[in-house]
Amino acid sequence: MERVLDAARxxxxxxxxxxxxxxxxxxxxxxxxxxxxxxxCVYDLDGRATQLALGALLETLAIAATAExxxxxxxxxxxxxxRELAYEVELVEDGRxxxxxLAPYIPLRATCRGPLSTRPLTRRERQALEAAVxxxxxxxxxxxxxxxxxxxxxxxxxxxxxxxxxxATHREAVRWGERHSRRGIPEHALGLDPLTRRVMRWAMGSRxxxxxxxxxxxxxxxxxxxxxxxxxRCAAHFALLAPKPPAGPEDQVKAxxxxxxxxxxxxxxxxxxxxxxxxxxxxxxxxxGQPFTQDTASRxxxxxxxxxxxxxxxxxxxxxxxxxxxxxxxxxPPSSRSLRLALEELVERRET
Ligand SMILES: Cc1cc2nc3c(=O)[nH]c(=O)nc-3n(C[C@H](O)[C@H](O)[C@H](O)COP(=O)(O)O)c2cc1C
Numbered sequence: 644m645e646r647v648l649d650a651a652r653x654x655x656x657x658x659x660x661x662x663x664x665x666x667x668x669x670x671x672x673x674x675x676x677x678x679x680x681x682x683x684c685v686y687d688l689d690g691r692a693t694q695l696a697l698g699a700l701l702e703t704l705a706i707a708a709t710a711e712x713x714x715x716x717x718x719x720x721x722x723x724x725x726r727e728l729a730y731e732v733e734l735v736e737d738g739r740x741x742x743x744x745l746a747p748y749i750p751l752r753a754t755c756r757g758p759l760s761t762r763p764l765t766r767r768e769r770q771a772l773e774a775a776v777x778x779x780x781x782x783x784x785x786x787x788x789x790x791x792x793x794x795x796x797x798x799x800x801x802x803x804x805x806x807x808x809x810x811a812t813h814r815e816a817v818r819w820g821e822r823h824s825r826r827g828i829p830e831h832a833l834g835l836d837p838l839t840r841r842v843m844r845w846a847m848g849s850r851x852x853x854x855x856x857x858x859x860x861x862x863x864x865x866x867x868x869x870x871x872x873x874x875x876r877c878a879a880h881f882a883l884l885a886p887k888p889p890a891g892p893e894d895q896v897k898a899x900x901x902x903x904x905x906x907x908x909x910x911x912x913x914x915x916x917x918x919x920x921x922x923x924x925x926x927x928x929x930x931x932g933q934p935f936t937q938d939t940a941s942r943x944x945x946x947x948x949x950x951x952x953x954x955x956x957x958x959x960x961x962x963x964x965x966x967x968x969x970x971x972x973x974x975x976p977p978s979s980r981s982l983r984l985a986l987e988e989l990v991e992r993r994e995t
Contacts, residue, residue, distance in 0.1 A: 644671060644734065645986065647715075650707035650749050652983045654903060656696035657686060657920070658816035659827050659981040663700055666991045668731070671713075674720065675700065676729035683815075685808045685935060686924050690726060694892045695967070697728055698899020699906075706907070708734050709743040719893060728892060745907040752906050753980045755915035756834035756869070758876035759972030768912050772971075775908035776883060779901040779966075782956065784880040792919075792970075793874035795951045799922045800866030802944040805857035808936050810850045819844050822979040831979030835868050873917065878972035880919065882956060888963040898966035915974040923968055926952045930962065 648665055656662060657680075666674040677697050679690030687693055705715040714737035720729040763785055764772075773781050784792050803809055821829035830840055843865055846856045856862065874880070883902060889895055909916050926949035928935045936942055953962045 644673060647704055647707045647711060647713070647734065648673065648990070649986050650710075650746075651700055651704035652986060652989060653749050653752070654696065654700035654703040655752070655754065655906070655918075656699070657684070657692040658812070659824075659983075660684075660693070660696070661826070661984055661989070662693050663697060663989065664991055665989055671734040673732050674729055675704075675717075675732055676720075676722075676727065678724075679726045679728070681726060684812045685806065686812065686921055688924050688927055688931075688933070688935070690728075690892065691895050691927075692920065692924075694728065694895035695899035695902060697730075698896035698901075699903035700899075701730060701732070701896065702900035702903040703749055703907075704732065706743045706745050707749060709737070709741065710746045712740055713737055714739075728896075745904070745911060748907045748910040751976070752910040753915075753977055754832070754917055755974055755977045756832060756873060756917050757974070757977060758873060759915055759970070759974040760878060761876060762878055762973055764878050764914075764971070768914065771912060772881075772905055772908055775904040776901045778886045779898070780884040780886075781905075782882040782884060782961070784955065785878065789875055789877065789880060791951075791955060792880040793871050795922055795948065795955065796870040796874045796919060797866060798944060798951065799925065799948045800870035801857070801862050802925065802941055802948060803921060804862035804866065805854065805938075805944075806936060806941045807850070807854060807938055810847075810853050813853075814847055817847065819847075823982050825982045825984055828981055829979050832977060832981065833869060834873060835865060839865055839868055874919075874970065876972075877917075877970040878914075880968065880970045882961075882965050883967040884961060884964040885966050886964075889966060895966070902967050909971055913973055914971050915976070916969050916971050918967065918969040920968060922948050922952050923965055925949060926962060930959075 662677040668674055679693035680687040681690050708715045713734040717730045717732040720731050816827045818824035818827045818829045822831045846853045885898055906916050925945040929949040956962050
């Protein structure tokens, strides 16, 4: 159990929030629970990003269990508070045996925010990725279509930098001066050049500075570096579509499992991935008619992001089924990455 949980920790979560904790219930039973971050993170709309991450964690746990000759089974444990999610997991002997071929890649999978190779994906690579996510579907944007995604991310990036409600999230997420951080995202993993990093660090020092810089147009350089250039320097962008529109937290958890199978398969193929999740969040806010900002300019920008994304996906029906977006391409492992909290910090001992 300890080895399985130690591997599961490496699952990705938005801003490396690691919202999960483990309560050991027995030698082979554990309660995995998480509290979503919707109260403080504008990107965790209705807790969906946390639910996706929890799904990625459960999938990682299941894959890690195969290396012990075990199979993971779980059932959701209903919670009173909609922000809380819990799953009781049991590891059972697996007669079929066999370690998953994805198990070795659990600690190697990492977010790559720098430039990737523009070599198109081979048919074999695409087929392996498509098989990994079944019954989910992948939509691809390759070649010139990458420019349309770059244009979407340009607007989305400017929106994010100028969004008053996002300031606290960004401030909490970035670990300035760090190359490897156990919480949040280290500065060096952001994909910015040293000068822009310094400007950003200064600007993020206060909400007023950050928003003034964005209002005066100072956001274009970081957005070019973090969003537009990477969008052009990759093999393809992808959208993961659920078989039908997700109806609640459990469907998001299932989608998170598919995301992690995709990402680990990509890693096995020597491909790197960066999620591009936030346009989907803004589109969803607008589709659901939820107010997410007091700022009229931000609302207008979000409207433009939503309609471009819907166009790229080919309509409202695909937008309703889209659960994840990202870019992919061959590349070296990133030289800076997020690490994780130690297992002891994530395990709650049972009261005796
Ligand atoms: C639901 C979800 C959404 C994410 N969205 C983004 C994103 O929009 N941009 C980005 O660069 N990384 C995104 N990430 C990647 C996380 O920041 C990353 O997984 C986390 O910091 C841990 O780092 P690692 O993947 O290198 O282990 C997302 C991850 C998850 C699970």
